[in-house]
Amino acid sequence: MGQLGDVINFDVQPTTSYTLSAISGYTQHFPAEYAIMTLQFERQFGQPVIYYQIDYDTNEILAYPTIISGRIGESFEMVPPVAKGYNLIRVQGSSRGRFTDKVHPIFAFYRKEAWQTVKNVNFYIELKRALQPFDEPDGQKQAINLPAKSVWRVFQQITKVDGTIWYNIGGAEWLTAKYTASHTHPMKPELTYAGMRFHSNPLALTGQIDFVAGRSVTTYDQPYGASIGKLADGEKVNITHILRDDQGLHWYQLDTGAVLLATYIKVN
DSSP: OOOTTOBOOOOOOOOTTEEEEEEESOOSBOOSSOOOOEEEEEEOBOOOEEEEEEETTTOOBOSOOEEEOOBTTOEEEOOOOOOTTEEEEEEESOSEEEOOSSOEEEEEEEEETTEEEEEEEEEEEEESSOBOOBSSTTOOBOSOOBOTTOEEEEEEEEEETTSOEEEEOSTTOEEESTTEEEESSOOTTTTSGGGSOOEEEEEEEEEEEOSOTTOEEEEESSTTOOEEEEEETTOEEEEEEEEEOTTOOEEEEETTSOEEEGGGEEEO
16 A cells, blocks of 8 residues: 555565566556556466487487477377387386476387397307408498408397397497307307417507497407407507408507407508
8 A cells, every 4th residue: 555646666476387477557656546457477388398219229319309398287298209110119208297397308219120139148159251240230331351260259139020130249340140150158269369370560550440430349358359448430549569360350459458450440
């Protein structure tokens, strides 16, 4: 209350989840006649719901995330979209609910429809003949020949719907099970330096990894040995030795002790 003509002073009290949007009948001074001033509020916009489509086996994002917005308290419901060439495996996060002041992520995981099972494994294969690895199952052949009778550790096995089996031998290197024989153990002593002949020459060269853009190549503790790490495409390296095995395949040893095929390094 106040005297006629006095300035009207009032504070709008903050209201949770609402924002003042308009005032009708507004006046700055107390009028001579009865007056009504109406404050209009509307719900605030909540944080968005973000829907991600992800390859279950590679963790690659299959499409741009879908983002929906709404006011706090309003309901939402998301239906998993169809991903061409993929089957939906599972959804993480509630696909229905109400907008709040917190971001609500939903993760939908898909698997290639041609893939039946994907397993992390730990065994070895011996090549029955020289083979070229692929950059991914049913992908492109790499410019390298793995020699016959060489032995490789398998890290992942994919069985396709048509029965074809693919082996991952490290990084982006894949072989089909055809022309291979599997072994539980690495068939020592063939995998040790003592059981193989390597012609080693010291070097003092620099270079960089020349692999697939955005991917990493696997390094080993010795030729045909155990995986000990990865190096990204374009990463700089220092070469200390070149090794040539009985099959005529060349390997580089780095100053870190890691060994990898020479074809994956571009020498400066």
